[in-house]
Amino acid sequence: xxxxxxHLELVQGIVLPKPVGADPVLDFLNTRSDFAGxxxxxxxxxxxxxxxxxxxxxVGLLSDASVFRLIEQASVRPTDATRRLDAAREFRADxxxxxxxxxxxxxxxxxxxxxxxxxxxxxLSAVPADGPGVRASxxxxxxxxxxxxxxxxxxxxxxxxxxxxxIRLCPxxxxxxxxxxxxxRRRWCSMATCGNRAKVRAHAARSR
Numbered sequence: 001x002x003x004x005x006x007h008l009e010l011v012q013g014i015v016l017p018k019p020v021g022a023d024p025v026l027d028f029l030n031t032r033s034d035f036a037g038x039x040x041x042x043x044x045x046x047x048x049x050x051x052x053x054x055x056x057x058x059v060g061l062l063s064d065a066s067v068f069r070l071i072e073q074a075s076v077r078p079t080d081a082t083r084r085l086d087a088a089r090e091f092r093a094d095x096x097x098x099x100x101x102x103x104x105x106x107x108x109x110x111x112x113x114x115x116x117x118x119x120x121x122x123x124l125s126a127v128p129a130d131g132p133g134v135r136a137s138x139x140x141x142x143x144x145x146x147x148x149x150x151x152x153x154x155x156x157x158x159x160x161x162x163x164x165x166x167i168r169l170c171p172x173x174x175x176x177x178x179x180x181x182x183x184x185r186r187r188w189c190s191m192a193t194c195g196n197r198a199k200v201r202a203h204a205a206r207s208r
Contacts, residue, residue: 006192011058014051020190022180024059025158026167028151029096030177030189031055042174049074049081049144052088056147066142073144080144087114088148095155099167099178115156118149170194 004010009018019027033043046052050071057067074081091114097107122138129135140149158164168181172194179189188194 007190009058012054014054016045016051016055016058018190019059021178023158023163024061025095025151025154026178026180027059028055029092029099031092033175033177046085046089046092049085052085053147056150061150062147066146069142070144070146077144084144084148088151091148091152096178098159100169111152111155111159114148114152118152121145121149122153 004015007018007020008015010016017027017030019030021027021030031045046055053062053067053070053074056062057064062070091111094104094107094110094114097104098111101107118140121140123141124136125139127135127137140146163180163182166180166182167178168186170177170179170189172188175189175194177189177194179186
């Protein structure tokens with residue numbers, strides 16, 4: 001039995017990257033590595049709609065019950081599920097461009113459209129209140145579009161909030177992962193992976 005690298009974990013039979021971005025949106029972007037173009041990634045972990053939904057549950061964006069129900073929906077509507085996965089990957093690429101490329105105007109427009117679609121699908125629902133009167137919250141339909149809609153709304157909060165200024169790009173070879181660095185002290189996505197490889201290379205260089 002092979003042992004997974006330290007940055008990966010087996011979740012419900014699916015190999016997924018461990019969250020290291022300190023933000024679910026950044027961890028979504030980190031579900032592939034090496035963003036040198038929009039072709040095949042060096043590593044792609046959202047290999048199916050099921051993997052996408054399980055990832056959402058893994059990072060706490062969906063309940064276990066929602067994960068089960070969405071997988072059930074995907075089994076009944078596989079073509080629609082594949083289309084939703086393709087849309088999620090495209091959104092991921094566009095958002096990555098927005099966060100890393102100053103010239104990504106077309107990508108920003110695509111991200112904005114995804115956010116607008118998610119906003120249009122929200123509805124106000126009553127929830128139990130501790131005191132008198134009615135309490136409400138914004139909710140999205142629990143259909144195949146739910147995972148992407150939630151990520152689009154979270155991305156809009158990230159882009160418009162103060163945390164945007166604390167996003168950093170890992171300098172590791174063939175990495176490209178993003179992470180939060182509010183204190184300005186973090187260099188690597190993970191010391192166990194990119195940080196350790198850099199230390200090994202530096203030691204080898206000194207030895208030569």
